[in-house]
Amino acid sequence: MTKLFMKYASIILTIYLLSFVLHTIQIGSIPALLIMGLVLLVVNLILKPILLLITLPFSLLTLGLFSFIVNAWTIMIADHFVRNISMGGFLNSLFAAFIIVIFNHLFRDMNKASN
Numbered sequence: 001m002t003k004l005f006m007k008y009a010s011i012i013l014t015i016y017l018l019s020f021v022l023h024t025i026q027i028g029s030i031p032a033l034l035i036m037g038l039v040l041l042v043v044n045l046i047l048k049p050i051l052l053l054i055t056l057p058f059s060l061l062t063l064g065l066f067s068f069i070v071n072a073w074t075i076m077i078a079d080h081f082v083r084n085i086s087m088g089g090f091l092n093s094l095f096a097a098f099i100i101v102i103f104n105h106l107f108r109d110m111n112k113a114s115n
Contacts, residue, residue, distance in 0.1 A: 010107055015037070026085065
């Protein structure tokens with residue numbers, strides 16, 4: 001349960017902080033941000049494994065770096081379903097995916113250190 005909450009927190013924190021840095025990422029309201037986090041979490045749990053399986057040959061050729069592209073696609077899919085939030089395109093989604101992965105690892109390391 002805490003693992004899902006950490007992922008959810010890293011998604012929300014990343015999108016919120018990137019909205020200050022990148023002006024093409026626009027958040028209409030806090031509830032839209034919270035819904036975006038939930039939608040992206042569901043898309044990551046259901047759709048991402050299917051996308052990773054389909055793109056496995058590309059991932060093998062790029063030594064796993066293609067998974068960032070899949071992460072960006074999942075962000076773009078979630079962005080499509082949530083109103084009042086705009087990620088601003090593929091490059092912003094790719095950058096957000098990279099930062100989300102970093103925050104996930106930081107939160108996981110902090111959680112391991114506290115246990």
